[in-house]
Amino acid sequence: MKETIAVYPGSFDPFTFGHLNIIERSSKIFDKIIVSIAHNTSKNTVFSIDERVEIISEIFKESENIKVDRFEGLLVDYIRKIGTNTVLRGMRTVSDFEYELQMANANKSIDPEIETIFMVTDSRFSYISSSLIKEIITLGGSAGHLVPEIVETKLKEKLQTK
Ligand code: COA
Secondary structure (H helix, E strand, C coil), X not given: CCCCEEEEEECCCCCCHHHHHHHHHHCCCCCEEEEEEECCCCCCCCCCHHHHHHHHHHHCCCCCCXXXXXXXXXXXXXXXXXXXXXXXXXXXXXXXXXXXXXHHHHHHHHCCCCEEEEEECCXXXXXXXXXXXHHHHHCCCCCCCCCCHHHHHHHHHHHCCC
């Protein structure tokens, strides 16, 4: 039988427990999840693309069916190169819906074979966003309950001035 592969794209600046929740649960449904970090030049990121790849690869170093990759340009072109047609996205609250619907339809308009699968983020993490975490750390707070330890350490190095 053909291997089922889903691409989970995003900026992951930084990677959070909300993202982890989607990946862990979806990796029980698909044979392989590819966490694909967008090299998005229009977003002003705290971590460079290389740093994000390094951090997320470290988090999944023991996971056989979760791979970390990066992409530039159109998501649909990248998806096709991978050899799948499936995009995985997390949905936190109803406010995510409009943006996600727009993206899913835009991707489908470029390539009708592309399918977007939505997974509802566990309600424990529904309020988390990468910006919120950056704000907490910048203001000297702790985010150990929101992000993996390596993410918190690296964020503190970047954002907390001594
Ligand atoms: N848990 C916690 N936070 C989550 C989350 C989850 N499960 N899912 C999304 N988020 C948050 C992120 O933390 C991020 O927060 P922020 O706005 O504070 O930074 C926000 O939701 C959106 O981030 P993300 O899911 O990474 O999406 P994005 O909008 O940054 O990236 C791409 C979307 C990269 C997939 C999209 O822009 C893309 O495909 N780009 C390629 C170019 C292209 O093909 N364009 C046409 C697309 S229609």
